[in-house]
């Protein structure tokens with residue numbers, strides 16, 4: 119068996135658009151997941167028990183069910199709750215919610231890693247809770263949580279493949295479609311792997327670049 | 342026990358100096374009460390443990406009060422209550438007449454809204470044993486942060502005032518260093534500059550030199566002495582008896598959550614009457630006078 123490049127060149131447009139849809143849903147899902155996750159973590163760290171208990175249940179629920187089931191619930195079950203979404207918004211929402219609980223756990227650990235005394239100092243100076251989170255806690259915890267954060271972001275990249283189930287024309291959907299039309303499974307699956315590899319590699323490279331930048335203040339050497 | 346912690350001559354000299362100062366200071370602006378901080382019957386419990394047992398205390402403008410006492414006597418808890426870092430649960434703390442931290446309602450008292458707490462304690466500067474600088478900001482960044490976010494000064498203005506404060510603690514040349522690049526003594530001086538930048542009316546220090554190597558203690562105490570000379574009102578928890586004797590207007594001895602003795606350094610260090618205080622001072626001497634075992638005590642000059 120040999121690799122037939124014609125399969126790829128013939129469908130370059132479709133593959134390209136699938137790649138873009140994957141990139142789009144992934145990055146939107148990541149942004150949504152990080153935003154939600156930050157909210158959940160802040161509520162958990164600073165909220166009272168009335169806030170914490172339901173969040174705990176929500177986190178456990180999401181963590182103990184497969185992403186596929188959650189996605190079905192949003193897309194097919196959503197209308198029952200008055201939430202009728204097109205595939206792409208539904209996919210982004212599902213990805214975001216799924217990611218949010220993992221991001222929340224990462225952020226929660228991050229918040230706890232900043233010494234309490236630093237917050238007391240801020241408190242005494244009249245710095246507000248929100249300013250404290252944004253100016254003092256987040257920049258410091260970023261150094262510590264960045265590897266875990268990047269890891270979770272790459273996990274979400276691969277989870278976008280599941281979105282094909284609700285008819286989103288992303289990379290997996292496009293290439294498996296081409297595969298079953300042309301019976302060129304090797305070419306298409308290989309392309310699929312390369313596609314995800316590029317995205318994940320890009321993400322980790324970006325992460326390493328960030329890591330080398332954000333931790334500078336920790337070193338004793340003057341810049 | 343009349344053991345000399347410090348030469349009595351030095352005490353009277355510093356007392357004289359202080360008296361001269363207090364004349365200058367008592368000329369407070371019209372409308373300003375001389376009492377800046379009032380504690381009445383302040384109590385605090387951690388669960389079943391009652392750590393503060395009804396503390397009464399007044400601090401006058403420009404007064405330097407040193408809090409001494411054995412470990413676990415409640416010194417930190419008392420000082421932290423004055424900044425409402427601990428929610429004291431009995432009595433009242435008033436800063437320039439305003440009740441700190443609580444709101445009296447018809448259903449008893451409730452924690453005041455954060456904005457009101459900040460309003461009352463904006464006149465307080467706090468310095469911690471562990472410095473508590475923000476490690477991701479430079480020295481000048483640490484000093485300017487509250488000026489920018491709380492006082493809402495422009496970057497230029499904040500920077501100018503921040504540099505003036507660093508200058509004051511002798512660290513203008515380290516403005517762009519991160520805390521990790523500074524010695525402990527330098528970090529503590531930055532922390533003092535950070536608190537001073539907000540122009541507090543009263544400064545609280547919780548064992549500011551206890552985390553420092555011995556050779557770095559002096560530079561921090563020097564900054565504090567200068568502050569005291571300039572008329573800053575200060576409450577200092579300290580194990581540095583020499584500092585207390587030299588700089589304090591009054592010394593308070595706390596034991597098991599109670600004020601056991603209050604007086605001038607002379608009264609506390611030379612004429613201690615309370616057995617618990619005598620015991621405490623004796624322990625301090627024993628710990629710090631290890632050389633006396635081999636040599637006869639040299640007369641203090």
Ligand SMILES: Nc1ncnc2c1ncn2[C@@H]1O[C@H](COP(=O)(O)OP(=O)(O)OP(=O)(O)O)[C@@H](O)[C@H]1O
Nearest residue numbers: 387388390392410411412413414415416417418419
């Ligand atoms: N957050 C807390 N929870 C429970 N107990 C506490 C807490 N903080 C302090 N305590 C207790 O309160 C008592 C007084 O503590 P505090 O820190 O005020 O003493 P201190 O006089 O500052 O002692 P040191 O000289 O060792 O700093 C101690 O018995 C301590 O164990």
Ligand SMILES: [Mg+2]
Nearest residue numbers: 416417418548
């Ligand atoms: Mg203490």
